[in-house]
Amino acid sequence: DTAVSQTPKYLVTQMGNDKSIKCEQNLGHDTMYWYKQDSKKFLKIMFSYNNKELIINETVPNRFSPKSPDKAHLNLHINSLELGDSAVYFCASSQGLAGRTDTQYFGPGTRLTVL
C-alpha cells in the first residue's frame, strides 16, 4: 500500500496555464508538506499544513496555492505557469507538528514540465 501518493506522475503543459497536483497520505499523519526539486537537484520546502491549516509558507510566489480539503490531502494549485516552474514536486507527511523532529515520508514526486 502506498503511504504517500501523488498524481499525476508527469505533467507537461504550456506557459500561462493553471494546473493542480494532488497528494494523499494514508498514514493518519497530521502534517503535510510540499517540496520543490529544481534542475540542479536542490530540494526545498514550499509549504506545510497541520490539520488543514497553513503552518509554514516559505518564499513562494502567490501563483502557488496549497489547498487541504482534509488532513489526508494536500493539493498544490499553480496559476499562470512559468518556465521556471519546471521541476519535480514532492509531497510529504509527518505525524506531528510541522518542523518537529518527526520523520517525514515522501511521495514519488510529480515531474512538471512547462513549455
Place this chain on the structure above:
Amino acid sequence: DAKTTQPPSMDCAEGRAANLPCNHSTISGNEYVYWYRQIHSQGPQYIIHGLKNNETNEMASLIITEDRKSSTLILPHATLRDTAVYYCIVRSHYGGSQGNLIFGKGTKLSVKP
C-alpha cells in the same frame, strides 16, 4: 542554506561497508542530525537520526563525534540498491521554520559490483 558539508561523491564495493561523512561544525545543542537518501527518480527516504548518542536501526548506523561537529553514516553491507544521493541534515528540535528539513547537495554514493 544547508548547515552541513558532505563530499560530493563516493564509491563503494558491493558487500563492503559504506562510510559517509558529514561535517556540521556549527550545530547547536537542540539540533539533531538526520540522514535521508534519494534513489534516482524517487522521493527522499528517511534513514536514521540522532542527537548525541550513536544510533543503529535496520538500515544503518549513525556515529556522532563527542563534540557533535561531525558524524558518519554507515551502511554495513552495501548493495547495488543502496546507490543514491545521501543527505545529512541538521534540524532543530523546535517547531516552525527552525525544524525545516533543509537539503544540501548530499553525497552521491555509487555501489559497484
